[in-house]
Amino acid sequence: xxNQSMHFQARAGRAxxxxxxxxxxxxxxxGFADKRDAARAAYGxxxxxxxxxxxxxxxxxxxxxxDSWLLRFEAEATRRGTEVRWAESAEDIRAQVLEICAQxxxxxxxxxxxxxxxxxxxxxxxxxxxxxxxxxxxxxxxIQLAKEAPSHIIAPAIxxxxxxxxxxxxxxxxxxxxxxxxxxxxxxxxxLREHFLTADLGLSGGNFLVAETGSxxxxxxxxxxxxxxxxxxxxxxxxxxxxxxPTLEDxxxxxxxxxxxxxxxxxxxxxxxxxxxxxxxxxDGPVHMIVILVDCGRTKLVGSDMKEMLxxxxxxxxxxxxxxxxxxxxxxxxxxxxxxxxxxxxPVYNGIENALDLPQAATLCGACHVACPVKIPLPELLRTLxxxxxxxxxxxxxxxxxxxVWGFVARRPRLYxxxxxxxxxxxxxxxxxxxxxxxxxxxxxWTRGRDLPAPEGRTFRxxxxxxxxxxxxxxxxxRAREARAARxxxxxxxx
Amino acid sequence: xxxGLLVTCxxxxxxxxxxxxxxxxxxxxxxxxxxPHTQTCCGQPGWNSGERRSARDLAEKLIExxxxxxxxxxPSGSCVGMVKTHYRDLFPGEGDWLARVxxxxxxxxxxxxxxxxxxxxxxxxxxxxxxxxxHDSCSGLRELGVNTQPRALLAKLPGxxxxxxxxxxxxxxxxxxxxxxxxxxxxxxxDAKCEHIAASGADAVVLGDLGCMLNxxxxxxxxxxxxxxxxxxxxxxxxxxx
Numbered sequence: 001x002x003n004q005s006m007h008f009q010a011r012a013g014r015a016x017x018x019x020x021x022x023x024x025x026x027x028x029x030x031g032f033a034d035k036r037d038a039a040r041a042a043y044g045x046x047x048x049x050x051x052x053x054x055x056x057x058x059x060x061x062x063x064x065x066x067d068s069w070l071l072r073f074e075a076e077a078t079r080r081g082t083e084v085r086w087a088e089s090a091e092d093i094r095a096q097v098l099e100i101c102a103q104x105x106x107x108x109x110x111x112x113x114x115x116x117x118x119x120x121x122x123x124x125x126x127x128x129x130x131x132x133x134x135x136x137x138x139x140x141x142x143i144q145l146a147k148e149a150p151s152h153i154i155a156p157a158i159x160x161x162x163x164x165x166x167x168x169x170x171x172x173x174x175x176x177x178x179x180x181x182x183x184x185x186x187x188x189x190x191x192l193r194e195h196f197l198t199a200d201l202g203l204s205g206g207n208f209l210v211a212e213t214g215s216x217x218x219x220x221x222x223x224x225x226x227x228x229x230x231x232x233x234x235x236x237x238x239x240x241x242x243x244x245x246p247t248l249e250d251x252x253x254x255x256x257x258x259x260x261x262x263x264x265x266x267x268x269x270x271x272x273x274x275x276x277x278x279x280x281x282x283x284d285g286p287v288h289m290i291v292i293l294v295d296c297g298r299t300k301l302v303g304s305d306m307k308e309m310l311x312x313x314x315x316x317x318x319x320x321x322x323x324x325x326x327x328x329x330x331x332x333x334x335x336x337x338x339x340x341x342x343x344x345x346x347p348v349y350n351g352i353e354n355a356l357d358l359p360q361a362a363t364l365c366g367a368c369h370v371a372c373p374v375k376i377p378l379p380e381l382l383r384t385l386x387x388x389x390x391x392x393x394x395x396x397x398x399x400x401x402x403x404x405v406w407g408f409v410a411r412r413p414r415l416y417x418x419x420x421x422x423x424x425x426x427x428x429x430x431x432x433x434x435x436x437x438x439x440x441x442x443x444x445x446w447t448r449g450r451d452l453p454a455p456e457g458r459t460f461r462x463x464x465x466x467x468x469x470x471x472x473x474x475x476x477x478x479r480a481r482e483a484r485a486a487r488x489x490x491x492x493x494x495x
Numbered sequence: 496x497x498x499g500l501l502v503t504c505x506x507x508x509x510x511x512x513x514x515x516x517x518x519x520x521x522x523x524x525x526x527x528x529x530x531p532h533t534q535t536c537c538g539q540p541g542w543n544s545g546e547r548r549s550a551r552d553l554a555e556k557l558i559e560x561x562x563x564x565x566x567x568x569x570p571s572g573s574c575v576g577m578v579k580t581h582y583r584d585l586f587p588g589e590g591d592w593l594a595r596v597x598x599x600x601x602x603x604x605x606x607x608x609x610x611x612x613x614x615x616x617x618x619x620x621x622x623x624x625x626x627x628x629x630h631d632s633c634s635g636l637r638e639l640g641v642n643t644q645p646r647a648l649l650a651k652l653p654g655x656x657x658x659x660x661x662x663x664x665x666x667x668x669x670x671x672x673x674x675x676x677x678x679x680x681x682x683x684x685x686d687a688k689c690e691h692i693a694a695s696g697a698d699a700v701v702l703g704d705l706g707c708m709l710n711x712x713x714x715x716x717x718x719x720x721x722x723x724x725x726x727x728x729x730x731x732x733x734x735x736x737x
Contacts, residue, residue, distance in 0.1 A: 009677070016683055030662065323666045327683050361677055363670025363684075364543060366637035386545030395545075403541050407549030410504070411556060413533040424508050436716055445675035449682025450713035453509070453725075460502050460511035464530055 001121045001149065003350045004334035008357035012332040024161050025329055032155075032320035035264025036371065043260060055257045056375040058250045059311035062211075066302060066310075069211040069244045070293065077214030080276035083290045087238075093120035096292055097203075097236060098129055104234050104288065106131065106201040110192075112220060112228040113137040114205030115153055115314065116238050116294050118336040119349075122203070133203070134195045136224040138188055145172050151330030153337060154262055154316040159329050192224070202228035202286065206239030207313070208254060209291070212247045215275040216291060219258065219268040229274050235286040237274070241293050242301075242310040248273075254313060261373035262315040297349035306381055309344050311374040318368035318378055324361055333358065340368040340378040344385065352388055359385035420459050428457035496614075498526040499564035501557075501578075501603075503571045504536040505705045513705065516729035517570040517606055523733075524614040531560045539577040542585070543671050551585045558582075558595050566613065567603040570729045571704050572635020575605040580638050605635055607644040607703060607728055616648075621734040624654035627726075628697035630688070630711065631664045632704035645703060645728050652731070660695035662687075669710040685714035692723060699724035701731050 004011065015021055040048045062069055074084045087093040093116070100106070109126060111117065111133055123144070126133040135144040139157035143150060145168045150156030157165070162179055169187055170177035178184060204225060208217040216237045218225045229235050245251060251273075259265040278285030301310050319325040319339025330338035335346045335355070343358035364379040372378065389395055409416050430437050431454020440447045487494060498521055502514045521528045538553035540546075557578070561567045569575050579600045586592035610616045627649065635641035649655050668674065668684025675681075688711055692700045700723060702708060712725035730736040 012677070012680055016679055030665075323668065323684050323687075324680060327668075327680055327687070360673070361680070363633070363666050363668060363673050363681075365633035365666035365670070367633070367664075367666065370637055383543065383545060386543075387547060388545070390545040390547075399544070400546075403544065403546040403549050406536075407541065407546075407552055410535040410549070411552055413535060416535045420504075420508050436713070438717075443675060445678030446713070448678050449717065450685060450710065451716045453709050453712045453716070455509040456511055458511060460507040460514040461532060463511050464514070465532065 001118050001336050003346065003354055005346050005350070005355035005358055006334070008332055008334055008355075008361060011334060012328040012361070015328040015332045020161065021159055021329055024159055025326055028158055029326065030320070032263060032316070033371070036261055036317060036320065037264075039260040039264040039266065042266075048260070051253070051257050052373055052375055054253055055313075055373055056311060058245060058253060059313070059374050062245045062250070063242065063302070063307065063310050066241065066244065069246055070241055072211040073209050073214055073244050074293075075214070076212065077276070077291060080214050081279075081289065082214060082276050083288065085290060085292045086295070087292050088295045090120040090296055093117075093238060093292060093294060093296070094122060094125040097122060097238075098125065098131075100234065100236060100290060101126075101129070101131055101201065104200070106234060108132045108195070108199045109134070109201040109203050110195050110199040110228050110232065111135050111137075111140070112202070112204040112218070112225040113140055113154075113156070114203065114238055115150075115336055116205055116240055116296070117203065118150065119294075119296055120238070122238075131201075134192070134199070136192050136195070136222075136228060137220070138185065138222055141188060141192065142168060145169075149331065149336075151338065152316060152319060153314055159331065196227045196231055199232045200234065202230075202232040202235040204228050204235065204237050206237045206243055206291070207258070208251055209239065209244040209293075210246075210248055210251055210273070211244055213275055215248075215273045217251055217255070218272040218274065219255070219270070220272070221263070221265075221269045223270050226270055226272055229272060230284050230286065233286060234288045234290070235274070235277070236290045236292060238292045238294060240298055241295055242298050242312075257373040258313055258315050261317040261371065301348060305384055306344065306348055308376050309341075309348065309381060311376050312341055312345075313374060314341075315373055317371040317373060318376075321367040321371040322362075323365060323367065324363065340382070341376075344378060344381045347385055352385065352392065353394060356389065356394060359389065417459070417461055421462055424455040424457060424459055427452075428455050430454065496526055496565045497563075498528050499561045499567045500528050500530045501537070501561065501567055501569035501571075501574060502530065502534065503569055503574045503705070505709075506570065509709065510705055510727070512735055513570055513727045513729050516727065516733040516735040517568070519620060519733040519735065520606070520610060520616075520729060521568060523618075523620050524610060524616045526566075526614065529564060534560055537574045537577045538585075539573060539581075540671060542577065542581055547585065554582050554585050554596075555592075558592075558599055561603075562595060562599055565602065566609065567599065568606055568609045569603075570606040570727065572605050572632050572639055572641055573704055573706065575603055576634035576638035578603045605639050605641050605644075605703070607648055608639060608641050610732075611644040611647055617651075619648065619651050619732050621652055621732045621736070622654060623652055623731045623734070623736055625699060626656045626658050626697040627699050627701045627731065628658050628660045628692055628695035629663060629728075630660070630667065630692075630700055630702040630707065632702055632707045633666050635703050636664060641703065645701075648728070648732055649701070655731070658695045658697045660691040660697070660700075662691055665691075667707045667710050669706045671706065674706075674710060681710070682714060682717075685710050686718070689715050689718055689720065693720070697723075699726050699736075701726045701728050703728045
């Protein structure tokens with residue numbers, strides 16, 4: 001998928017001006033976050049904290065020896081009849097999938113949600129080579145009809161309202177338009193059934209890879225994942241190398257934290273562990289199972305100062321809790337992953353210079369960090385990226401100069417006091433009798449959308465110094481007065 | 496007990512009365528309050544923008560200025576958060592500095608947290624009468640766990656009726672330089688906050704960080720709301736709110 005993150009500012013502006021999208025975002029609001037809170041409360045707040053700690057530790061354990069666990073996964077999966085392939089880049093993923101298609105003569109793919117396939121721009125590559133690709137997750141299906149990208153990693157069509165879906169279905173299904181959600185869902189099922197039964201390739205992602213058994217674990221809510229992994233002749237699971245975890249026991253812990261963090265569910269509707277292709281006495285399953293282990297920039301993170309990001313289990317909690325995401329929606333971010341995790345992954349995978357706005361487009365409020373099921377310090381990582389931008393001179397010279405001046409002045413208290421007292425006098429004068437500034441020449445970013453409450457006119461330090469002086473001076477005068485009175489009393493001639 | 500008051504650069508420049516409110520409260524709690532006159536900024540603007548140099552320089556300066564006191568108190572969650580949770584990242588692998596950082600971090604407190612959990616203040620000088628809604632500023636809430644403390648203090652004022660707003664823990668959109676770099680998004684976030692404040696029906700919104708105050712007040716006024724007061728918790732508690 002082409003990276004449009006450099007246009008974040010403009011895309012966010014369009015999102016803010018889009019009345020319909022704003023309505024959708026308001027309605028979506030904190031829906032998932034509220035559900036997560038309820039699930040956490042039901043689980044027990046303290047117990048949930050322990051679960052987060054344990055989950056982060058499991059992820060770290062896997063990542064610390066990522067190479068060994070991957071080799072173990074490969075060995076175990078191969079032993080059970082799965083073909084394991086490795087892909088280094090997006091181009092590599094496309095080439096390998098096309099190669100498999102050619103090898104097995106595959107013509108039609110049904111897909112279960114896979115963000116890695118979005119990274120690779122797989123659908124377009126398949127279509128260009130005469131292979132039909134049908135998204136079977138309802139949200140993905142909707143945006144495929146609309147020819148759009150996902151705006152949320154687990155609710156890809158969250159930016160669409162009912163009317164838009166009704167229009168899309170009416171156009172593409174050539175059936176009477178309906179705005180009844182149940183009817184629309186049934187219509188989608190009907191349309192998809194035909195595809196499920198005629199496809200020869202099933203493409204899925206993988207939520208986890210279990211090293212000890214060579215299994216791919218998948219969680220879905222619609223059951224489409226099971227159809228994709230069992231019905232077609234060939235199943236390809238494409239997933240990032242960081243998804244490997246050591247054991248099934250680890251999986252059981254992570255699968256407690258994942259659905260609760262994502263949608264507030266205790267468990268997903270469908271939890272599938274796929275271990276190898278159909279065996280001789282199996283009733284169903286694919287004849288060939290292939291796992292493509294994807295790098296696409298991930299190894300750059302191993303052992304780096306951004307390594308915690310590899311813990312990510314793609315639950316979406318960070319975006320569900322992000323006030324910036326909730327204000328501009330997912331498309332503004334311009335690449336596959338939106339929200340806080342996207343603001344880290346996009347520059348890290350695509351080059352820091354190709355996503356300059358994203359690490360800056362956060363208030364560092366910390367809501368994502370608190371919600372993250374594997375405790376990724378997202379605000380710290382964003383801050384680290386800001387530091388890299390600064391070091392690599394990717395920030396405007398005005399900003400760098402501004403901080404140099406600030407640092408210089410703030411280290412010199414007298415100069416600082418002088419500058420501050422002049423500054424607040426000017427601003428206070430600008431505020432006039434209303435006490436607020438509506439237009440600030442050097443602060444348009446602030447005053448376009450709000451006033452700047454004017455300062456009071458004097459700095460604390462000057463008022464405090466004056467008060468202290470008054471106290472000391474008053475004390476001296478009081479003492480002098482008392483001394484004189486004492487002298488009078490004594491009949492001292494000096495009185 | 497000798498308490499160093501970290502006024503913060505924003506309060507020094509924009510709202511000195513909040514500094515005096517904090518001073519009043521600390522004195523009411525029986526503290527021997529000192530205000531180092533060389534203090535400027537904790538270094539947070541540089542740190543949050545990835546500019547380590549100024550952050551580090553200012554951190555050294557602040558540590559030297561405030562380490563003589565028994566406690567350091569600031570009427571700001573974000574500045575205290577900077578000292579308590581981020582200073583250590585400015586001195587990686589420097590044992591001597593880290594020891595000083597840890598010692599300072601251990602005795603640095605956000606104002607309401609200090610009043611409730613250290614000096615356990617019983618009577619407050621404030622006598623505010625009216626309805627208030629409380630906004631939980633992000634750094635105080637998530638870096639320091641400031642949440643029940645301000646509410647407990649407000650509950651000690653008989654004239655105050657607290658009316659919680661929806662999503663009181665959601666960011667107001669300030670975010671330091673974010674508010675200028677992404678002014679439009681920031682203002683839209685502030686707008687959502689204003690709607691929630693209005694929904695509470697309170698006369699005033701009270702909070703503990705000046706950056707958020709300026710953002711919220713600026714947006715309220717631009718929306719044409721000249722009625723809702725925006726107050727710092729120290730102003731309400733000290734009786735310096737008009």
